[in-house]
Amino acid sequence: MKLNKRKTLGILAIAVFIIIQLFGIDETLPPVVETENFYNDKSVPEDVRILLRNACRDCHSNETEYPWYINIQPLGWWLKGHIENGREQLNFSKWNSYDDKRKARKVDECIEVMERRRMPYKSYTWIHKKAQLSDDDYERLIAYFESVK
Template identity: 45%
Template sequence: MKKVLVIILVAFIIIQFFPIDKTNPPLTPGMDFLKIKKTPPETAKLIRSSCYDCHSNESVYPWYSSIAPSSWFLKNNIDNGRKHLNFSTFATYDINRQIKKLDECVEMIEKDEMPLKSYLLMHQEAKLSPQQKKELISYFKAMKEETQRKTVF
């Protein structure tokens, strides 16, 4: 038993030598969702606190991002989040993709799939109340409708 614990400890120490890259891609303000959609400040604050850590180029890496293997899990979530939806580059999406992403935002909030439960364990400030969920759902639906109107000439 003692040998197993020593092996686990040595493995834990060794994996600390493989840190994640915490560099955020550069920001282009004219591409950011909150700017191009002229999001009201209170709604923008909700989106920033509940979505931007994983779905933008403005990720804030907490203390546990320096400890493997939790850092690897965190980096994987951020990379996947940006791949599926990146609010920092939203303006680069074509209109149909923007509509689809706004629809997915509504769906994810309605189904309680976002923010991720694992994220909420360490970020209670990101937890959305029923009223906040309604606010975001209404906002994303309104932005979807506004975006759809742009496709009609």
């Protein structure tokens, strides 16, 4: 069999793709301390907790539900990077461990991203219909965050 350059490159690309599948992401979830968990905080209205659970949990909490395609690399690496970045910015599982200053800053940021409809990402809600927020949902969340400022 005579291999030309294109064929060799093709075989190499497939080999690389197969090999990187061996380096899956670590799916272990960081633990949730219930007293720190926003989603279980009874002082937050239930409808708000449900909205934020449906729309933000996968990237902003330690209760991520990983989709099946997280097992396909490099897609999984990319998604995991997103989730880690999201958690770092804002982690509803750790909400009550934030001091007042940090909470106040996060509340302001939440209002801003809700007003600009920046979160949740379109690429996410396209697949996760449950996370789609209506204008009423956005208004409800803004009103809630304004009320705790």
